[in-house]
Amino acid sequence: MIQLERRDFLKMSAMAAAAAMIAPGTAAAAEGAAPAGGDGLTWSKAPCRFCGTGCGVLLGAKDGKVVAMQADKEADVNKGLCCMKGYHVGLILYGQDRLTRPLKRVAEGKYEAISWDEALTIIAERIKAKPGKFALYGSGQHTIVEGYIANKFVKAGLGHNHIDPNARLCMASAATGYNATYGVDEPTGCYDDLDHCTVLISWGNNPAEQHPVLFSRVMDRRLKGDKIHFIDLATRRTRSSEQADEVHFFAPNSDLAVANGIAHLLVKKGFIDKEWVQKHFNFRKRVAEYAKDPAKPVDFDPEAIKPQNLTGAPMTAAEYAKAIEEYTPEHVEKISGVPADAIRRMADLFADPSQKVLSWWCMGPNQHTRGTAMNSLLHSIHHLAGQWGKPGCGSLSLTGQPSACGTAREVGTFCHLLPGHLPVINPKYRELAEEYWSLPKGRISDKIGFHTVKMWEEFCKPDGAVDTIWVQVTNPGQTLPNQKKLFLKKKECPDKFLIVSDVYPTATTALADLILPSAMYVEKNGMYGNAERKTQQWFKMVPPPGEARDDAWQTLAVSRRLFDMGVETMKDKDGEWIFAKTLKNPDGSVPEAWKWESYYSINVDERCFEEFRRFTRLKHKDLAPYQVYVKAHGLRWPVVQQPDGSWKETLWRFVEGKDPYVKPGAGWQFYHSNSKDDRAFIWFHQYEQPPEMPDAAYPFWLCTGRVIEHWHSGTMTMRVPPLRRSMPHAYVEVHPDDAAALGVKSGDQVVVESRRGELKLPVWINGRGKPPKGTVFVPFFDERLQINLVTLDAHDPFSKQPDFKKCAVRLRRA
Amino acid sequence: MAICSFAVQFAPGTAGDDARFTLGSDPRVTLGPVAGDRLALVMEVPDDEGEAAGEWLLTLPGVLRATLASAYYTDLPITACPTR
Numbered sequence: 001m002i003q004l005e006r007r008d009f010l011k012m013s014a015m016a017a018a019a020a021m022i023a024p025g026t027a028a029a030a031e032g033a034a035p036a037g038g039d040g041l042t043w044s045k046a047p048c049r050f051c052g053t054g055c056g057v058l059l060g061a062k063d064g065k066v067v068a069m070q071a072d073k074e075a076d077v078n079k080g081l082c083c084m085k086g087y088h089v090g091l092i093l094y095g096q097d098r099l100t101r102p103l104k105r106v107a108e109g110k111y112e113a114i115s116w117d118e119a120l121t122i123i124a125e126r127i128k129a130k131p132g133k134f135a136l137y138g139s140g141q142h143t144i145v146e147g148y149i150a151n152k153f154v155k156a157g158l159g160h161n162h163i164d165p166n167a168r169l170c171m172a173s174a175a176t177g178y179n180a181t182y183g184v185d186e187p188t189g190c191y192d193d194l195d196h197c198t199v200l201i202s203w204g205n206n207p208a209e210q211h212p213v214l215f216s217r218v219m220d221r222r223l224k225g226d227k228i229h230f231i232d233l234a235t236r237r238t239r240s241s242e243q244a245d246e247v248h249f250f251a252p253n254s255d256l257a258v259a260n261g262i263a264h265l266l267v268k269k270g271f272i273d274k275e276w277v278q279k280h281f282n283f284r285k286r287v288a289e290y291a292k293d294p295a296k297p298v299d300f301d302p303e304a305i306k307p308q309n310l311t312g313a314p315m316t317a318a319e320y321a322k323a324i325e326e327y328t329p330e331h332v333e334k335i336s337g338v339p340a341d342a343i344r345r346m347a348d349l350f351a352d353p354s355q356k357v358l359s360w361w362c363m364g365p366n367q368h369t370r371g372t373a374m375n376s377l378l379h380s381i382h383h384l385a386g387q388w389g390k391p392g393c394g395s396l397s398l399t400g401q402p403s404a405c406g407t408a409r410e411v412g413t414f415c416h417l418l419p420g421h422l423p424v425i426n427p428k429y430r431e432l433a434e435e436y437w438s439l440p441k442g443r444i445s446d447k448i449g450f451h452t453v454k455m456w457e458e459f460c461k462p463d464g465a466v467d468t469i470w471v472q473v474t475n476p477g478q479t480l481p482n483q484k485k486l487f488l489k490k491k492e493c494p495d496k497f498l499i500v501s502d503v504y505p506t507a508t509t510a511l512a513d514l515i516l517p518s519a520m521y522v523e524k525n526g527m528y529g530n531a532e533r534k535t536q537q538w539f540k541m542v543p544p545p546g547e548a549r550d551d552a553w554q555t556l557a558v559s560r561r562l563f564d565m566g567v568e569t570m571k572d573k574d575g576e577w578i579f580a581k582t583l584k585n586p587d588g589s590v591p592e593a594w595k596w597e598s599y600y601s602i603n604v605d606e607r608c609f610e611e612f613r614r615f616t617r618l619k620h621k622d623l624a625p626y627q628v629y630v631k632a633h634g635l636r637w638p639v640v641q642q643p644d645g646s647w648k649e650t651l652w653r654f655v656e657g658k659d660p661y662v663k664p665g666a667g668w669q670f671y672h673s674n675s676k677d678d679r680a681f682i683w684f685h686q687y688e689q690p691p692e693m694p695d696a697a698y699p700f701w702l703c704t705g706r707v708i709e710h711w712h713s714g715t716m717t718m719r720v721p722p723l724r725r726s727m728p729h730a731y732v733e734v735h736p737d738d739a740a741a742l743g744v745k746s747g748d749q750v751v752v753e754s755r756r757g758e759l760k761l762p763v764w765i766n767g768r769g770k771p772p773k774g775t776v777f778v779p780f781f782d783e784r785l786q787i788n789l790v791t792l793d794a795h796d797p798f799s800k801q802p803d804f805k806k807c808a809v810r811l812r813r814a
Numbered sequence: 815m816a817i818c819s820f821a822v823q824f825a826p827g828t829a830g831d832d833a834r835f836t837l838g839s840d841p842r843v844t845l846g847p848v849a850g851d852r853l854a855l856v857m858e859v860p861d862d863e864g865e866a867a868g869e870w871l872l873t874l875p876g877v878l879r880a881t882l883a884s885a886y887y888t889d890l891p892i893t894a895c896p897t898r
Contacts, residue, residue, distance in 0.1 A: 010886045011856050014819035015846045017884035018854035021821035022847070060886070070884040080821075080883065084868065087882050216881065223823060223878060722866065 010068075013039050020073045021080040041068055045075075045633060046538035047528045048086045049521045050711045052140075052399030053077060053211050054530025055086055056633050059522055061541045066090035066522065075633045077191060077534065083212040085711055088720045092521065093542070095504055095719030099517035100546025111515065116547065116557075116596070122514055124561040126468050126497055127158070131569070135162035135455050135466045138413045139473035140170055140401030143526035144535070145608045146552045147407035149579070150472060151419060153559050154449075156437045157578050159569045161424055161449030162466065164415045166474040167401060167408030168452035169481075172799035173366040174397035175409055177375020180284075180310050180798070181681050183672035184619055185409055185421050188653045189358075189394040190532040190636055194218050196392025197358035199349045201231045203378065204255055204364020204805070206769075208239035209708035211362070211398055219243055229355075231346065233258060233338070235364070235703050235805075236733065236777050237770035246342060249772045252701050252806035253690040254336035256370055259377040260687060261332030261343040262350060264324045266384045271351035273386035277682070280668050281383055283320040284312040284681040286373070310372070310798050311674040315684065323684045335687060350385035356392030357382070362400060363705065367805045372798040373685035380682045389655050389668050399531040400712070406529015410621060410637075411612065415449030420615030424448060429618070436614050438572040438581055451800040453793055456480055459496055460489035470499040472551050473518070477507030478713040478783055481802045482756050482793035487511070501551050506715050507783050518551050519544035525605040527629065533621075533636040533650075537629035540600070552608075553599045560594035582611045619672065620661050654680075690806060691794040694774065698754065698808035700738070701775040704791060705805075707768065710781035718781070730782035732761040734811070735773045739765050742811055749814035752778065754807055757789035760814045776811065780804075817886040818867055819846075819856045823879040826851065833876030854883070 041060035048055040056075020060068030069090045073080035102119035103111035127134045136154050138147060142165065154163040178185045194200075194217050207215040222228055232244035233255065241247045250258055266272055287309045315323070329340030349355050359382065365374040378395045382388040388395070399405055412419045422429035430444045450458060450466060456476065458464035480486045490496055490511050500512040503520040523544040527537045544550075556579060563570035563577045572578050580590045583604065592598040606626040616623045622638040624647040629635065635649040640660045642648050652658040654670050662669040670680040694701055709727035710717040717723045732752055734744070744750055746765045751758050761778060771777050778787040792807040822837075824830030830851065837843050837855060846854035859867045871880035 010817050011844060011858075014817050014856045014884045014886060015844070015854055018819035018821050018856065019847045021881060021883050022849040022852035022854050068884070068886040071882075082882050084882070087885050216879075220879075726866075 010039060017070045017073070017080070021071075042541070044522070044539060044541050045072055046522055046526075046541075047402060047530065047536040047634070049089050049092065049402060049716070050085050051211060052401055052404055052531040053213055054402065054528065054532070054534055054536060054634065055082060055213050056536070057082065057086060057089060059090055059541060064542050066093060066542055072633060077530065077532075077634065078213045079217070081213045081216055084708060085717060085723065086213070088717070088723055089521075091720045092716035093523065097505055098545050098548065099503060099505065099509075099515060100548055101517060102547070103515040105513045116549070119514060119516060120557050120561045123470070123499055123558050124565060127558070128562060128565055128567055130467060131158045131567075132160060133465060133467040134158065135164075135450060135459070135469050137452070137455065137469050137471045137474065137476060138163060138165040138408070140165055140167040140399070140404030140408045141473045142403060142407045142413065142551070143524075143605075144403060144406050144411055144529060144612070145525075145527060145605045146473070146550075146555070147403070147411040147413045148419065148608050148612045149552050149555045151411055151413045152437065152578065153555050155418065155424070155433075155444055156439055157559055157562070157570050159443050160445045161415045161447065162455065163413055163449060164452045164455055165408040165413045166452070166476065166479060167404040168414070168801060169367070169479060169804070170363070170400050171366055171397065171404050171409075172414075172801040173368060173371025173375050173796050174399070176310060176372040176796070176799040177379065177397070180312070180372060180376050180674070181379045181683065182654070182670055183674040186405060186533055186621075187396050187531065188389070189396055190651050191217070192651055193358050193392050193394055193396060195221065197356045198227065198392065199229045199231070199355050199357040201233065201346065201357065201359045202240060202244075203233050203359060203361040204235060205361045205398070206234070206238040206240045206705065207360070207362075207398070208243065210400070210706055212708060214398070215240065229349065235701075236772065236775060239708070239768070246345070248338045248342050250336040250338050252703060252775070253368070253370070254687065255365060256374055256377060256685060257327065257332045257335040257687040258338050258343065259374070259381055260324060260327035261329055261338075262347045262381050263377070263384055264327040265329065265344060265347035266350060266381070267321050267324055269347070269351065271347065272384050276386050277317075277384065280670070280679055281682045282675050282677070282679050283315045283317055283684065285315045285323065285684045287313050312681070312683070320682070320684055323686075350381065350387055353386070356390065357385070357387040358392060358394055358396060360396045360398060362398040364805060366397070366801060367803055368801070369691055369794050369796050369803045370685065370688065371796040371801050373683070376681070376683040377685055379680075383680065383682050389652065391652070397531070402530065403528040405531055405533065406527065406535055410529055410616065415451050418444070418615070419612055420618050420621060422615065422618060432618065433615070436611070437578065438574060439578070440573045443569070452480070453486065453795055453800060453802060456486040460486060460493065462493050462495070467495060468497045468499065470501070471508055472501045472555075475502070475506045475508045475713040475715055477511060478786055478788065479780070481788055481791040481804055483786060483788045484757055486793060501554055502715075503548070504715050504719065506713070507786065516554055517546065517548040518554070519548050523548070524550040524552075525603065527605065527609065530634070534634040535623060535629060535637065536634040537626070549596055550599065552604060553593070553596060556604075557594045557596075583607050690803070692755075692792055692807050694808045698810045699774070700809050700811060702752065702754065702790065702807050702809040703771070703775060703777045703805055704780050704787050705777065707779045707781060710779070712781065714781035714783060718783070727781075730761060730779050730785040730787065731764040731767065733767055733769050733771050733777040734763050734765055735771055735775070736765050737773050738776075738811075739763060742813060744813055750811050751814050752776065752787075752790060752809050752811055754790040754792070754809045756792070759785060759787060759789055761785055776809065816859055817856060818859060819854065819883040820868065820871060821881045821883055822853045822855060822871060822877055824851050824853070825876045825878050829876035831876070833874045836874055
């Protein structure tokens with residue numbers, strides 16, 4: 001028998017992985033291809049830790065460390081592909097400065113290590129003293145079970161709803177857009193639409209950098225000979241634009257006008273499938289009055305908007321046609337800058353039944369003071385044209401975090417939701433939650449809690465309604481807009497107390513009073529839910545460093561400490577700890593999961609997930625038992641048990657034959673209809689000017705976003721040497737004409753200044769992206785060069801999602 | 815040295831052929847099975863340059879796509895990640 005050197009064996013394994021990607025079956029045929037295993041590594045599946053795509057990866061561990069990765073060819077999201085961040089995912093665990101002990105602030109910038117016991121006591125005493133002034137700020141990176149425990153801890157254990165996720169900054173407008181349209185959240189289609197579309201329209205999106213695997217999935221079809229017409233509607237030229245058949249720049253915020261322009265032509269030219277529209281849709285308009293004065297574009301108080309306003313007011317088809325009349329292609333060109341002929345071409349493509357039109361977007365339409373409106377309009381133009389509900393047709397919102405859908409939306413860690421995406425203002429759902437959680441009647445508050453912007457506003461005011469925030473799995477010290485107002489003001493409030501659970505020092509830990517070291521990614525059990533409703537599970541593969549511990553354990557331990565202190569709300573109606581029934585053994589005993597040494601004596605994830613699963617059935621978001629996900633490489637909900645006992649996922653919702661909840665013969669049935677008649681909505685939303693626009697004092701648009709090398713605030717990717725080397729710092733993209741007028745060249749320093757703050761940045765001309773004249777772009781990944789000192793905290797009245805994407809700035813040479 | 819594998823797709827015609835020849839002549843590269851215009855290959859690269867290798871592949875005339883399939887970081891000095 002030939003004895004292989006270990007290195008040769010690794011090369012064979014690597015070759016087998018590549019061979020599997022070029023054609024099915026090739027891996028096995030590859031000469032010398034290594035069988036699975038045998039390389040001395042323990043391989044396990046997990047979703048990637050980064051974006052919301054949900055790529056499947058296989059991680060190889062040895063001696064307690066992750067040392068290798070492969071894209072999971074059995075994962076149908078990425079089909080064996082991986083992006084440059086995903087390739088480095090195993091390395092994010094091993095930055096030199098991992099947090100390994102609880103740290104208590106003793107003076108400005110000075111911390112001392114304390115025991116976990118002391119840390120838990122500090123938190124519990126702080127909460128016990130003023131439970132109503134405590135808030136938990138969570139994340140779309142919370143695993144499903146971490147989010148579930150945090151949600152129950154606050155809503156059942158403290159009796160208020162002051163918990164909100166960073167997903168508020170990310171996809172809250174997508175959620176309100178889906179809810180306003182279908183009466184229920186999350187995409188109706190899935191990534192399989194990418195395999196069938198013939199026209200792909202990208203709305204303010206740069207998938208080549210932000211969702212590279214999904215972008216590759218489409219571009220790969222082109223390389224195989226499929227014809228796909230790709231239209232990039234953008235505020236700057238990006239790597240995605242390089243692949244586009246058409247690129248059209250629109251003025252920031254004017255995407256509403258472009259969508260209305262398409263709708264106008266569909267109506268005017270009679271391109272609407274009248275029978276389909278009459279049978280399955282109602283027309284709707286916003287309840288609030290529109291601005292009469294263009295100089296005061298947002299004339300309503302966002303906090304005054306009632307949740308029930310989300311469903312708007314009825315309008316007839318004739319009223320809709322009248323309302324949309326003014327959006328002629330020429331009028332839209334004047335507002336947006338998109339050529340009238342391009343609007344006509346897009347309308348023609350929508351109207352062509354031989355085409356399958358798919359729209360996709362991410363932060364562009366979401367981080368928008370009209371985010372709910374824009375998301376609703378995107379669905380609406382697809383409804384009008386009948387470009388919906390067939391494979392390849394539809395409107396697909398992508399997400400930026402690995403479990404923005406699975407945790408923030410499905411577990412309902414928003415301040416207005418209960419698990420299962422059930423609105424907390426609905427008494428029926430509160431009663432059900434109290435029943436499922438064995439709580440005394442009335443424990444769950446009917447008052448919506450503080451949303452993200454409000455939470456931090458209240459925290460950063462000396463007399464504000466929040467005096468303690470516990471941050472888990474996120475970095476608001478870098479990612480909140482208008483940092484001076486919403487985060488740095490904490491320095492002026494000595495009585496406020498910030499608790500941060502994290503894996504590395506960050507801009508947020510810099511102001512923390514108590515820092516808790518967390519286990520990260522495959523150092524713990526977990527589940528994520530991706531942007532196409534797919535739930536994925538993984539097991540702990542390696543131990544966390546030092547005294548780092550799971551976030552889920554941290555919350556359970558604080559909850560138990562409060563129970564032991566006699567805090568009444570930490571008891572259920574039988575006087576037991578609120579998590580006792582959740583974790584109970586079959587023999588009725590309660591495992592001491594609040595003690596770290598016992599935490600992994602049971603599978604806390606499985607027991608919590610099984611409790612959570614009950615909630616998911618109430619809105620037809622059914623999840624399968626935990627053990628089904630252990631075996632599967634992800635399943636898209638609703639996952640429904642079949643007569644043979646197997647569990648089947650759902651690719652397209654509301655479509656007969658695809659969605660098990662659609663009645664036979666219905667064709668399409670929107671069974672969560674806001675109008676209770678199985679119809680979805682076609683919305684009319686007027687274009688309005690944004691809250692801040694360039695003027696004589698601040699003449700440039702500032703747009704912000706991401707780069708392919710770094711994920712969000714760079715906490716993980718800036719610690720991976722090749723990624724950091726590839727993109728070492730933030731910059732400002734400037735148009736060559738604007739640079740010439742300023743007298744600057746690439747590499748020169750300029751000050752980017754808004755009404756809220758300023759930042760010195762190196763100029764990049766004709767660099768990664770190319771903004772049009774009058775617009776500049778800055779990425780937000782760099783902790784040392786924080787563009788959120790400059791951005792605006794104005795937010796959508798319904799979703800409360802801030803508008804990071806545009807504000808007015810001026811530039812000067814540094 | 816890290817070990818990375820890629821799935822590479824070539825342009826039709828001589829440009830693709832030239833790219834295959836270039837890769838076949840590179841001592842860092844081991845060519846693998848072929849399926850149509852696609853090829854599996856393995857590269858041995860300095861410890862933390864796997865991503866750069868992918869970028870390099872894409873600079874070769876005749877290479878349409880280079881997709882990373884796997885990476886073994888066994889030899890990467892993982893404590894060397896930069897701090898803040």
